[in-house]
Amino acid sequence: MFRMKMPVDYWQSAVVFTAMMAEAQMVIAMRMMGGIGVWNLGPDEHMRMVAEKAGAASDAGHAVSRALWRGAGPGATTLAALKPIRKRTRSNVTRLHRKGPAGKGRYKP
Numbered sequence: 001m002f003r004m005k006m007p008v009d010y011w012q013s014a015v016v017f018t019a020m021m022a023e024a025q026m027v028i029a030m031r032m033m034g035g036i037g038v039w040n041l042g043p044d045e046h047m048r049m050v051a052e053k054a055g056a057a058s059d060a061g062h063a064v065s066r067a068l069w070r071g072a073g074p075g076a077t078t079l080a081a082l083k084p085i086r087k088r089t090r091s092n093v094t095r096l097h098r099k100g101p102a103g104k105g106r107y108k109p
Contacts, residue, residue: 009075016082023089030096040099052088059084 031049034041042048060081067080 009073009079013075013078013082016079016086020082020086020089023086023093027089027092027096030093033101034096038102039096040102041096042099052092056085056088 030039031041031045033039034045063080063084064077067077072080
């Protein structure tokens with residue numbers, strides 16, 4: 001059934017995109033600090049940051065295909081593409097934040 005396009009469809013994808021970009025910047029900052037020894041990182045972090053890109057791109061592509069086959073509009077298609085990427089950026093921020101800065105004691109928020 002046809003659903004009328006509402007402005008909120010476009011705003012929602014803009015909000016999700018903005019949140020994803022902010023989280024991506026936090027992840028980049030924590031990984032860069034980890035590279036110089038200021039933030040605790042796991043031993044496999046360098047491999048993880050390369051490998052996760054392919055999985056996120058693949059999931060986003062599949063989500064877009066499913067949305068287009070359903071006949072979704074531009075806002076819903078954009079949101080479908082952003083959801084798998086945002087899921088990874090959010091989990092990276094949470095995981096890296098828990099590791100905390102390197103130093104004397106373990107950082108506990």
